[in-house]
Amino acid sequence: MKLQRLRSLVAKDLKRVVREPANLFMAIIFPLILTVAFGAAFGGIGSGSGDISYTVGLVDLDASGSPEWAEAFRDGIWATGALVVAEYDDNETAHDDLLQGSIDAIVVLPEDFGDSIDSFLEHPNDSGLWVNTTIGLAVDQGSMIVGAAVPPMIMQVLAQTISESQAMTFSLPLEIGAPTQVASSRLTQFDYMVPGLFSYAAIFLTMNVALAFASEREQGLLRRINLTPTSSSEVIVSSVLSNIAVGAFQVALVYGASSLMGFRAQSSVLGVAYAFTIVLFLVLCNVGFGLITASLVKSSGAATGISFIFILPQMFLGTFVPVSQEMARFVPSFYVTDALTSLFLRGAPLSSPIIMNDLLVVAVVGVATVAVGIAVFQRFGRG
Amino acid sequence: MTQTQVYDHAISVMDLVKRFEDVTAVDGLSFDVEAGEIFGFLGPNGAGKSTTINILSGLLEPTSGKATVLGYDVRSESMRIKERIGVCPQEPSFFPYLSGRENVELIADLHLMPKKERRERTDTLLDLMGLGETASRKVGKYSGGMIRRTSLAMALVHEPEIAFLDEPTVGMDPQSRRATWDLIRSLKERGRTVILTTHYIEEAEALADRVGIIDHGKLIALDTPRALMEEHGAGNLEEVFIKLTGRRIREEI
Numbered sequence: 001m002k003l004q005r006l007r008s009l010v011a012k013d014l015k016r017v018v019r020e021p022a023n024l025f026m027a028i029i030f031p032l033i034l035t036v037a038f039g040a041a042f043g044g045i046g047s048g049s050g051d052i053s054y055t056v057g058l059v060d061l062d063a064s065g066s067p068e069w070a071e072a073f074r075d076g077i078w079a080t081g082a083l084v085v086a087e088y089d090d091n092e093t094a095h096d097d098l099l100q101g102s103i104d105a106i107v108v109l110p111e112d113f114g115d116s117i118d119s120f121l122e123h124p125n126d127s128g129l130w131v132n133t134t135i136g137l138a139v140d141q142g143s144m145i146v147g148a149a150v151p152p153m154i155m156q157v158l159a160q161t162i163s164e165s166q167a168m169t170f171s172l173p174l175e176i177g178a179p180t181q182v183a184s185s186r187l188t189q190f191d192y193m194v195p196g197l198f199s200y201a202a203i204f205l206t207m208n209v210a211l212a213f214a215s216e217r218e219q220g221l222l223r224r225i226n227l228t229p230t231s232s233s234e235v236i237v238s239s240v241l242s243n244i245a246v247g248a249f250q251v252a253l254v255y256g257a258s259s260l261m262g263f264r265a266q267s268s269v270l271g272v273a274y275a276f277t278i279v280l281f282l283v284l285c286n287v288g289f290g291l292i293t294a295s296l297v298k299s300s301g302a303a304t305g306i307s308f309i310f311i312l313p314q315m316f317l318g319t320f321v322p323v324s325q326e327m328a329r330f331v332p333s334f335y336v337t338d339a340l341t342s343l344f345l346r347g348a349p350l351s352s353p354i355i356m357n358d359l360l361v362v363a364v365v366g367v368a369t370v371a372v373g374i375a376v377f378q379r380f381g382r383g
Numbered sequence: 384m385t386q387t388q389v390y391d392h393a394i395s396v397m398d399l400v401k402r403f404e405d406v407t408a409v410d411g412l413s414f415d416v417e418a419g420e421i422f423g424f425l426g427p428n429g430a431g432k433s434t435t436i437n438i439l440s441g442l443l444e445p446t447s448g449k450a451t452v453l454g455y456d457v458r459s460e461s462m463r464i465k466e467r468i469g470v471c472p473q474e475p476s477f478f479p480y481l482s483g484r485e486n487v488e489l490i491a492d493l494h495l496m497p498k499k500e501r502r503e504r505t506d507t508l509l510d511l512m513g514l515g516e517t518a519s520r521k522v523g524k525y526s527g528g529m530i531r532r533t534s535l536a537m538a539l540v541h542e543p544e545i546a547f548l549d550e551p552t553v554g555m556d557p558q559s560r561r562a563t564w565d566l567i568r569s570l571k572e573r574g575r576t577v578i579l580t581t582h583y584i585e586e587a588e589a590l591a592d593r594v595g596i597i598d599h600g601k602l603i604a605l606d607t608p609r610a611l612m613e614e615h616g617a618g619n620l621e622e623v624f625i626k627l628t629g630r631r632i633r634e635e636i
Contacts, residue, residue, distance in 0.1 A: 008492035012478060012485075019480040019521070220476035224537075227440055227472070228493040229465040 001234055009230075009238030010245070016212065017246055026208055027246050028253065031201035035254050038197065039261025042189040054104040054146050055084045056154075057094035059136075064114030069161065073109065076157035083153060091136075098138060099348040101341070104146040107154055108136030116173045117162055130173030137176050140346075151176065194258045195340030196320030198275070199333040201250040202282045203314045205243055207307040209290020212239070213377070214303035217294070236374050240287050247283030251276050266347035274350050275343050278359050282336045284366035286310070291373030295380040332369075335362045390454030393418040393545055393576040394439060399448035401434050401600075408434040410600035411448070416578065418544075421571050423591030423608075424580040425620060427632050431600035432580045433473050436547050439578070440470045453544060466494070469543030473550045473580070475534035479523030483514050486522055487536045494541035501540070508536040511566060513559065527554040535563060545576040552586060564590060582632050584621045596624060603627050 017023045056077055062070040077083045086103055088094040094106045110116075116131040123129040137154060139147050155176055162172065216222050225235060255265075255272070265272060289310040297303045315321070318333025328334040339358035342348040348355055394416035401409040409431045416422045424432045437443040439452055441461030449456070455463040477486050484505060491501040509518045512532040517525070522533055531554050539546060548567070552560045567590055570577050581587055587594050588608045596604040596611075604611055604627060608620055617623045624632050 002495060004495050005493055008489055012481065012489055015485070016478075016480050219479075220472070220474060221478060223442065224472065224476040225493065226442060227465065227470045228490060229462050230493045231462075 001231070001237065005230055005234050006238045006241065009225075009235060010242045013212070013239060013242035014245060017208075017242075023208060023212075026204055027250065030204065031197070031250050031254050032257055034200065035194075035197050035257040036261060038193050039190050039258060039263070042193060053082055053084050054150060055086050055102070056150065057086050057088050057097060057103040057106040059088045059091050059094050059106060059108040061111050062109050062113040063111045064116075064118070066114030066118050069114040069117045070109050073113075073157060073161045076161050077107075077154070080153055080157060083150070083157075095138065096348075096352060096354060098140055099342060099346045099352060100354055101140065101346055104140050105150045105154075106136070106138040108138075110134060110136070113174070120162065120173050127173070132173045132175075134175055134177045188262070190258075190261065191263055191345060192341070193320040194254075194263045195337045195344055196318075197254050197258065198251055198279050198340055199282060199336045200315065200319045201254050202247055202279055202286055202336070203311050203319070203333055205247060205283055205286040206289040206293060206310045207304060208246070209239065209243055209287050210293035210297070210303040210307045211300055213291065213294035214297055215300040218300055232378055233374075236291070236377060239291075240284070240370060243287045243290075244280060244283055247280055248276065251279045263344075265344040267343045271343050271347075271350060274355075274359075275340050278336050278339050278362060281359070281362045281366035282332055285332045285362065285369045286314075288366070288369030288371070288373030291370070291377040295373075295376045332362050332365045335359075335365075390451065392416060392451075393420070393453060394422075394578070395449075395451045396435075396439075397449045399435070399438065399450055400446045401431075401438060401443065402446045408600055409438070409445070412597070412600070412602050414595055414602060414605055416576060418576050419571065419574050420592045421567065421577040421579060421590050423587040423594040424578060424597060425582070425584070425587050425594050425624070425632065426597035427582060427630070430597045432597055433549055434600075435597070436470070436549050436578065436580060439464075440468055440547055441465050467543060468545045468547060469538040469541060470547045471535050471538035471549060471551050473553075475530045477522045477530060477533060477537070480521060482519050483522055483525065483529075483533045483536075484509065484518040486533055487540050490537045491540045496541055504540055504542065505536075508540055511562065512536050513562060528556055528559055531555050532559060532563070535566070539566070539570070543575070545578065546570055547578045547580075549580045550582070551579070552581070552583065560586075584619055584624075584632065588620055594620060596620075596627065598624075598628050 017027050058074055058077065060070050074085055077085050091106070091108055094103070097103050098106055110133045112131050112133045113135070116133045119129060119131040135158065137151060139150050158174060158176065222235070267275070290307065293303055293307045293310065297306050314331045314333040317328040318331040318337055320337070335358040339355045342352060342355050392415040396415070397413050399409055399412040400407065412431070412435060424435070426432050434443065438445050438457055439450060441457060441464050444458060451457065452464045453467055457464065478489065481489065487505045487508065488501055491505060496504070509515050512535065514529060514532055514536070517529065522530060525533065531551070535548070535551050538548065552563050555563060564586070567577055567579065579587070579590060591608060593605065593607050594611060595602055604623065606614070611620065611623050612618065615623045615626045617626060621632060
């Protein structure tokens with residue numbers, strides 16, 4: 001494989017994208033218009049408010065001889081009517097779910113929770129004999145309501161658990177730690193759509209690749225290249241590289257346009273780079289789908305139609321259309337949208353197991369799909 | 384690195400057969416082409432000329448028989464052959480979104496020409512083909528004749544040892560055709576071998592050192608134009624073809 005040939009073929013492919021209006025529209029203008037239009041339409045719509053309940057992850061580490069206090073506390077949370085309890089065995093799992101947005105807050109009952117309450121009830125007026133301890137609290141500040149409402153509600157449940165009083169008018173051996181907050185701004189409907197927009201743009205590369213190969217074959221251009229000492233691997237690799245370049249540009253474009261429309265990723269520069277990497281694996285996957293499509297069809301017209309076999313499921317199951325997660329797990333775009341949602345909306349760390357899993361799935365599927373696409377195209381698609 | 388192969392003939396074809404399902408396009412063809420020769424392939428459309436060129440240029444595998452180009456076997460060493468030949472296909476294929484210059488330079492790059500050499504050779508060819516002033520325009524906006532000339536420049540940009548020119552002057556105006564003829568003669572002067580497929584009798588007579596007349600996939604005559612005319616008592620190659628087949632070449636176009 002010669003660099004000069006690859007460079008020249010990549011330049012040729014990029015010129016096609018820029019100079020042919022249909023390609024330019026699909027690769028550059030369409031994602032731009034989509035992002036701006038969605039930003040304008042949904043950017044002002046908040047993430048919702050009203051009579052809804054919030055899920056509190058309860059991590060019960062109480063190892064005292066009085067487990068009934070932890071049970072009473074849990075029942076107290078349920079009794080508020082506004083909070084739902086999800087029980088966890090360890091803090092890490094609960095924290096991951098908080099980052100993913102599966103729950104809204106975490107309450108960690110310490111090992112000496114029961115002992116502390118017992119000590120208070122036995123010596124209510126002698127603080128020197130109390131077992132002092134702290135209840136851990138973390139809230140998802142992605143929802144301002146949760147950040148503001150949950151800590152006082154937990155405090156109220158604690159007071160009720162101990163004294164069956166609705167008010168905290170006395171001091172206690174238990175205090176609620178300062179809430180750890182997942183920093184995020186108020187999320188709009190558009191913010192929730194942005195991760196899907198990245199996937200959306202990449203998905204349409206299936207059509208670009210299929211159309212490019214089908215029309216070049218139709219016009220005898222693949223045959224023309226085949227008259228030179230250029231191997232089919234060089235032709236395909238150059239196409240993969242040029243489409244990765246287009247995909248990277250699309251990602252940057254969607255990121256820039258969504259930022260202009262008010263989106264703020266809750267992620268570091270490294271996180272954004274990480275997100276770009278994940279999307280590029282989806283690009284790779286769709287280049288593979290494009291090669292498979294180009295191999296199946298006889299004409300460029302058919303390439304457009306057949307490419308939707310790959311585009312539509314990814315679009316409806318793996319972008320911003322709300323569907324059942326069980327179905328969505330069959331399409332690679334779901335994992336990209338899921339990972340980007342965690343990174344951009346929840347500020348999840350790069351080491352988050354859920355993001356790592358998403359990256360692994362989309363990387364394996366991307367590499368496998370492009371490998372299958374190359375093999376199928378070499379066998380059936382060169383014409 | 385390009386290795387130099389020792390060979391007796393620039394092209395050697397023995398009992399070459401190519402079948403497409405129930406159609407035999409090339410039927411037991413045998414001939415040799417010497418280095419530095421302009422070899423004319425004359426025959427009506429569908430006679431098997433382009434199929435033969437496609438086999439020799441590594442695009443098609445023969446059904447049976449043997450063919451070597453510059454000493455390399457067309458079945459097993461097609462990449463070696465492609466490094467050293469240039470092909471101007473019958474149907475010009477070009478990248479419509481690239482300019483004339485970019486199309487020619489792309490082919491030069493695919494042949495790994497050094498940048499400076501590529502630029503100089505492209506300039507020379509485009510000027511020679513009368514495309515110098517329009518070289519920066521997209522080929523998609525070119526006329527048919529300009530496309531033909533661009534296609535010829537694409538075939539010759541890397542100074543191939545053998546040029547396969549399949550109907551290179553179809554659709555050209557008389558002036559461009561003359562320029563193309565001059566270019567073909569200059570290739571011979573520089574020691575290049577040219578395989579010229581044409582159904583223009585006057586083109587074969589004017590350029591070819593030897594002419595192979597092909598019909599229904601078989602070689603029915605092979606000699607210099609003068610010798611063929613003398614042998615068949617004909618005033619031109621058209622008459623030779625009529626005497627051999629009972630038909631005119633260009634009626635079937």
